[in-house]
Amino acid sequence: MRVSTANAFAASVSSLQRRQQDLTDANERLTNGKRVMQASDDPTAAARAERARALMQRTDATQRALDASRNSMTLTEAALADGGELLQQARELLASAGNASFTDAERRDVANQITAIRNQLLGVANRSDGTGGYIFAGQGASQPPFIDRPGGVGYVGTGGEVRVASEEPLPLTLDGHQTWLSANTGNGVFVTRPLNSGTAWIDTGRVTNPQELTGATYTIEFTDLAPGQKVYSILRDGVATGVFQAPFDPTKAIEIDGMAVNISGTPSAGDAFEIAPSQPNLTVFQALDKVIAELKTPNRGNTAVTQTIQSGLRDIDSVRNHLQSARSMTGEMLTRIDGAEVRVQDLKLFSENTRSAAEDLDMIKAISDFQNKQSGYQAALQTYSSMQRMSLFDYIKT
Template identity: 65%
Template sequence: MTRITTAYAFSSSVENLQQRQAELVRAQEQMTSGKRVLKASDDPTAAARAERARAMEQRADATTRAIDASRNSMTLTESALSDAGELVQQARELIVAAGNASYSDAERADTANQIAAIRKQLLAVANRGDGTGGYVFSGQGSSQAPFIDQPGGVGYTGSGGATQVASDEQLPLTLDGNETWLAAPTGNGVFTTSSNSASAWIDAGRVTSPAAITGSAYQIQFTVANGATTYSVIKDGSTAVLSDQPYTSGQAIQVDGMALSVSGTPGQGDSFDIQPSTPSASIFSVLDKVVAELKTPSRSAAQTTQTVQSGLRDIDSVANHLQSTRSMTGELLKRIDSVQGRVDDLKLYGKTTESNAEDLDMAQAISDFSNKQTGYSAALQTYASMQKLSLFNYING
């Protein structure tokens, strides 16, 4: 038989009262914070799961900042390429106008000045800043404008390549300016034609059989004898591919998978060169060449026609190259949006995991708080009743 002393009864009641009070306070703290797990000791497993989820969210936030930087940079790049495309189109229209047979030397020189002004605007676009002290087309970074106008033409002073964001996602911050502005394919993309004639011109040519393309250099040489004009095609400076062929203005000359048309009246010793295309065409060098030729006075109609045809060929090549780069930038922006979606999903997953691990079910918490409040009130009443059960109260009663 266990003896329960008055002191033990009082001590047990006080201990029970304090425990219920602590539970009530903890329930109040949970309801106030909205968290079921306030410290790791409340639920070590849930606390660890929530901590991992928070780390996931922090990584997602860092990636989001990197994505925003890449998106801003590529948006600026796309805008610059759009502006460049419009300027190139304006220059093309002026080159077409310069081919007007009624133009005088002064009018062609005026057209050349307009093209030169467009060229300056294009240089400003190529050197456009990114708003943070850098440059859109600086490649791997440069503290100075990446393009410099020098006596030999526009040169690239930036660092080759491209800069990417510092995150797990491979997203660009810059583009290679040299590749964008100075590396379009020359000619028609397979070969390029040029002329030394003052009375005839050659078109851009076309490929008739890709498998037959040799990549060699050719020269079409003209001979005028007894009123008859013939031509020969020499390969690599020594091998005659065609010899003494009769010439007809505008008729295609076909050789090794290529078709070219020479028009006009070639003179004795006139020649037309065919060189393999290289990725070295610059919008600036193309316009510089056109401007220089249009400003040259007393040129023949054939020479002007050659300038216009070659200029249109080259500017179209550069325009297509810029458009391809712009399309690539658009694809990058699309990819950035896709990455952003994945990161948002990852962050949402982290928040959901964190919430499931430590957040409070408010409805259940209110019910539990009500029960604890009732229990605490009952404990208070019990304690008050026990105070009246002492031996002294009994004797005094």
């Protein structure tokens, strides 16, 4: 077969251009660190890398949601901690007002201090989240969720919670009504109260046998069986029970259907006390407003003051425990956020590794391949250079 000089030159040039293109491609991949520069390079790997990038974007969105929830729960936990501390201060002040030597003016001073604490608590309940919202606004509010009305503090927010839009159902707000206005009355099971202002007072009471609880309302009525002999009878929902004209001993508890209460002082004939089921409607502000009003009332006897102190301490303990429970819940949420963040970071690392395996370059192999192509290109150049000298004129010159 006859091979012309023109054909040899064209083949040499074509080989040189091909090797130059291969060297350029290898250099570009080496510079970018990518094996797959476009989908046509490896359609399967390109699709796998694209799925990995989509997963990374989802994990980034989830991470932003986790950060928002963490910031909100951190602010909420701090607010609940402040509320608990203020209630502890109010409790200490109220306990000091039980001093029998206190005058009406001194008790009024204590009431004024508790009023200042109450106003601070309202500010804590209306605390902003720093983004134009309120941490206790529930499902959102354009104004502070708690408003101080003549009849007491009311909730004007929307009940419920706002949660982040992610795979992890984490909250951005807490239900303010549930947090601040829904503590259990009494000791959490039943509440005790005097039905008239006599010369005796009743304590918070305690449960002695949960299985015997009936959920009924009981009334303890005192009468005089004989001069100096006090007796009491107990009614259950207005109906007489087996406890009828039982001798009263102030050193012993009065027990009925799994409950026990102590009545101190000297009850008179006609004095009555009630034991009713606890209800989840005690508010932080109601507990303080009640003791403030009673401490400011002048000319009250020691019995009435003692009853105020005992009932007030009981109610403050109840709302404080309720806030503490909410704080514990926010702590659990922060722990869940930390756990979710670990899972998100693991998923992000997995997707990054998947993307890298699909499209990134093996640098050792790439460098070797580049050197081989560079050697091939140099060989092609030398071949082309030799082909240029293969002409009749070169032979004529000699």
